[in-house]
Amino acid sequence: MINRTVLVGRLTKDPEIRYTQSGAAVVSFTLAVNRQFTNSQGEREADFIGCTIWRKAAENFANFTNKGSLVGIDGRIQTSSYDNQQGQRVYRTDVIVENFALLESRAESENRNNSNEFSGQKPASNYNNQNSNNYNNQRNSNNQNSYGNNNYSNNNMGDPYANKPGGKTVSDDDLPF
Secondary structure, eight states: OOOOEEEEEEESSOOOEEEOTTOOEEEEEEEEEEEEEEOTTSOEEEEEEEEEEEHHHHHHHHHHOOTTOEEEEEEEEEEEEEEOTTSOEEEEEEEEEEEEEEOSOHHHHHHHHHHHHTTTOOOOOHHHHHHHHHHHHHHHHHHOOTTSSOTTSTTOOSOTTTTOTTOOOOOGGGSOO
16 A cells, blocks of 8 residues: 655745653644646635654654745645544545655745744744854855865856875776766
8 A cells, every 4th residue: 555645835934842741852834736727717725734753753744844935745644633622523634744855945934934024924933043053154164175265166057076195096997987
């Protein structure tokens, strides 16, 4: 049997992390996923799909996403039921997320959040901005090599090994293919 779901969409609100009595982290969220076609008025409709993510992945998800974040998720569909206060059986279908991917850069996310600030929506937290600055500073310092320049960073559009001292020359006869 196969039960796999892959979705790409945007979060409808900031994720809120909760913990079970045993200490397991859990985040429930709704993902807005655009349909592939437009309606008769030429507008694209969306489906709002309930999702749940557990444990360490839930903590990471809550720390690195916010309302409007574009995410990809991979998981499985799970159905459950319960009796409501009126005694009626209620059925629920959710996606249990096993893996997720952030599909926009931090800069795009911050730009979107900054534009939301003017429309009365919550801006990005200082915690995320500080972590972003620390990450960028650490990344920039790691790109500085022992020769005191930045010739070997990933931003070099040419051959990254062209100016590296002590390089080896490999002939075509040495290659196994």
